[in-house]
Amino acid sequence: MPPEVSVVIPIFGAGRTVGGTLASLQAQTHPSFDVVVVDDGSTDDGPDVVAALAATDPRIRLVRCGRNVGVAAALNVGLAHTEAGLVARLDADDVAEPHRLATQVAAMRADAGLVVCGSSVRYLGRGRRALLGRVPETDAEIQHELDHTLHSPFFHPAVMMRRAALDAVGGYREEFRNAEDYDLWLRIRHEGRLLNLTEPLTRYRVSPRGATLGRLREQRRYALLARAAADAPNLPLSEVRAVVEAAEDDADLARYVAKEQAAFAALLADLGHPAAAVGHLVRVRDQVGPLAVPRFVAGRTRQAARSARRGR
Template structure:
């Protein structure tokens, strides 16, 4: 196989319900010089057969299988460890790229050689694929304050992944947020204000596990705050932790972290977080 321009990683676990649509969205891209690496994370449903049928029909698709379920960050690390592309992205097994997604993101990176990461707005789709809302992503400076503002549609240069050494496998449910927080310390982001992706909202999606996500996010943020250098980012993380403590009704902890945020970067807190905190 020749060296592809873009490597797409598709981690899946029992994804038979939607993965066909996800794979088709990759195949139908207007930009065709890609490889798709599907990481089967121990599926027990018909997912392996679906994967096999696509591998047989398209040489750009290959797969690797975990003997047991190792969770999303491990599956991503497995996929990227064998990726050959100059640019990286990944997609969940229930979401879809729009046809021009890869082309638009790659063109943007090529036109902006100092940019390392591009990310794009998304549409929210339902169980049947119908558009039910919009998800405009936010400025990277809101990343600490408002959680994962990067969303699910992105493309970045290979050196970003290599520099960050992949995903922390102990931060399952917050692995992508952690990755973007670290990336924002040293790399340049560019937002594409156009929906290039369908994000599926359904009861089985990982983002429906709110309590688990809050707990794991708090654990991840406590770790990240110790290594963050930029004051605006550190203050944002502290505000986010304050909000999460407030959601958990731990009001003393919430106030403590909010005061720490003010002490770290008062301008950033006043600019980016008042509504987030007081209306949460």
């Protein structure tokens, strides 16, 4: 008999963190689940860490892609090796709270029309510092976000999905690199209701390295393509792509990149990494402009002064 939930985790370069991720799943209170870890062409010891745990825990399975195929393709490989009616996502450097699966399963059992159940997350910071990452919660709020922005209304590693809905839309589309989740939400929204739980059920790790210019550009480009494809579902994707590429706006892309890099620096500082935040802005100064660092430092100084006055 298949388990009630399958957790799918792609790994690449995760040798230092995947053991802790799997340990958090081994501590789950929900009794019926398995874990499919997909090795996306790793070059470190991540697969060895997984294999050692799988040798002592039959709930854990390691599947190898043979080469680096990317997140979307690796996730589809993982889905092909699952039999559960519910599929949960987790990344190889994140941590699931012990009751995460049980809480999301309860929500899915309570609403047969619910196809995606996500949650808030707790960003992992320096020492005990952590921040709450919030997302729109109700179906109406999530649908509004999908209708009016290019941002994902879910933390992808924090979701649980109904397998039948995933199959109905064909799983992940590998053409949408770095926006495969946003593309999925635009398609799966028509299969049923969407929900984010208020409680943070996943601890979400932020890499101080941040996003590269290439990745941000790719993410923006494919998010625009996903939006256009959703608006014209009967057009071949090649035709939609041609229209999107013809309408590309370099100035708009530059503004998006600068905004995302500045927001990432602010998140690093809030998580207790102010030096890393400044270092990040220095590395990407050609994207954010020469005044970004002094403005950032001045803003954080003012913020610290206000906090000190409130604390008196």
